[in-house]
Amino acid sequence: MNATPDxxxxxxxxxxxxxxxxxxxxxPERVVGSMPVDGNQQPFGLLHGGASGVxxxxxxxxxxxxxxxxxxVGVGVDLNVTHVRAARAGHVTGTATAIHLGRSIATYRVDIVDDKGRLTATGRLTCHMIPARPAP
Incomplete structure (x- = not known):
């Protein structure tokens, strides 16, 4: 089974x-993704909070x-992120879990962990569901 759609x-x-x-x-119910810490740090060597927000x-x-x-498609209308532990190396992995999947609103909780499985940040995004634009 493919874990991502074509x-x-x-x-x-x-x-x-x-x-x-x-x-x-x-x-729709669950999304998992990761990114490296290297290249996404702030000046003090920690993962940049804005990168976690992204x-x-x-x-x-x-x-x-x-x-x-x-x-x-969903476009973000409300984003919040709480940082609870610094990440300095390796990768961080986020798991988004649907809280509400409606016709016009979709809301997700996202937990971000480091390579050791320790929570580094938690966030929530509410999306407004809008018509998809046709492909060019």
Whole structure:
């Protein structure tokens, strides 16, 4: 069984590419992805909080996209991230779990852990479900 849908190959985010985000599991109910700490640190050598925010928003938005596919996509309208432990090396992995999957709103909780499975951040994203634009 493929853990990601075929259409994911055609969805690209230059920011996610730059940060090294890789999605390994994708369904409307659950999304898993990771990114390296190296290259995504703030000046003190810790994973940048904004990079964690990108991971939260990416995973939850892709879950919302899977929820609405092919007619609707989710765009983030409310993001919060709480950082609880620093990550200095290796990778961080986020798991987005659907809290609400409605016609116009989708909300996800995302937990981010380090390579040792320790929670580094937790976040929530609420997406507004909008009509998908036709492919060019």
């Amino acid at each position: 259409w994911l190959r055609d969805v690209h985010s230059p920011l996610d590419d730059r940060l090294g985000v890789v999605i390994t599991e994708l369904s 991971l939260v928003e990416t995973l939850a938005s892709m879950g919302a996209m899977a929820h609405g596919y092919p007619d609707r």
